[in-house]
Amino acid sequence: MRPHGLPESASHPVVTPLSPSVVYASETPDALDDQYEGRVHGYTYSREGHPNADVVARRLDDMEGATGGVVTGSGMAAVSSVLLGLLSAGDHVIGGDQLYGRSLRLMKEDLPRLGIATTLANPADVAAVRAAIRPETKLILVETVSNPTLAVADVAGLAALCKEQGILLAVDNTFTTPRAFRPFDHGADIVIHSVTKLLAGHSDVMLGYVVAKEAALNDRMRIFSVTTGMTPSPFDCWLAERGMLSFDLRFDRAEATAARLADHLATLPGVKRVIYPTREDHPDHARAKALLQGRGCNMVSFELDGGREVANAFTRGAEGLSFAPTLGDVGTTLSHPASSSHRALSETERAGLGLNEGFFRVSVGLEDPDTLCGIFEQAVRSATS
Helix, strand or coil: CCCCCCCCCCCCCCCCCCCCCCECCCCCHHHHHHHHCCCCCCCCEHHHCCHHHHHHHHHHHHHHCCCCCEEECCHHHHHHHHHHHHCCCCCEEEEECCCCHHHHHHHHHHHHHCCCEEEEECCCCHHHHHHHCCCCEEEEEEECECCCCCCECCHHHHHHHHHHHCCEEEEECCCCHHHHCCHHHHCCCEEEEECCCCCCCCCCCCCEEEEECCHHHHHHHHHHHHHCCCCCCHHHHHHHHHHHCCHHHHHHHHHHHHHHHHHHHCCCCCEEEEECCCCCCCCCHHHHHHHHCCCCCCEEEEEECCCHHHHHHHHHHCCCCEECCCCCCCCCEEECHHHCCCCCCCHHHHHHHCCCCCEEEEECCCCCHHHHHHHHHHHHHHHHC
């Protein structure tokens, strides 16, 4: 039965309709069986799926060259769907040693509590990852370009190792996005995104996405995410689709400005180091050039010569920029890992990753490049005077 008062129309909307309904009615028990058993496509209860999530999932599938992806309520929900949806007590997982802070916490604290052993290793060193493999190792999780140190993983080498050992390779592709890199083309088994970031792009959406090459793995991750309530909001999916329509243009503009900003920062007195994949002084420059084919990302990291006092002075001097622990917005944002994403690590642990008090991560937005470089120049001058 059609909802009362819903008008008939010979035309269709240009914009995807927002579908906030929590429940969907079926005609008969037989019709419901047909949906649950896969003979027809339909919706029942929005925690198990809804039209707006499917629209976003299919767009992301097309971008990554995949089918059957799952949209989740956040990027960490996508990571959790992989680690908790595919692993069991007694299994072992290897993670990159420079993962996002919450991914590191999940690896170091939550998985061991549930009986899943973990080891962290340098994803740029295949020999080190090989040495960490155990008979019970089931999966390796890395980021294409790490957060926030912008280290570049040896995805091709890890993919070959995983194929040899019968291990799954999961790649978090949030920083590079499918615009710069498609992990499936380089041997990955699973791709993860925080859609919250560049893909949606306006700091008003909280979503994640995960997809595997194998349909059976997608089914397991989907069942886990549905069971644990990781289903995304229809409204967030609707907003994300809007953002994705301009994604290519936004990424290309921000990427070009990021490369220019990195070069400009490197000329400023008081800037100790600058990290950007296409710069020749990047520690992984050769790998980045081969893997990303000259592409970069919208992220720039740099370190000021000084401690917390200098960091505070820099953020106060960066007028017009938001000091906020996010990335991928249309506006440039500053993040200070020591006080945000990696604050749970000890000072010694942060120092081991190079995350000193003067270290900042920049998510470059769509501002005029000249204006942006001027803002950073003034902020650095304020911090180091």
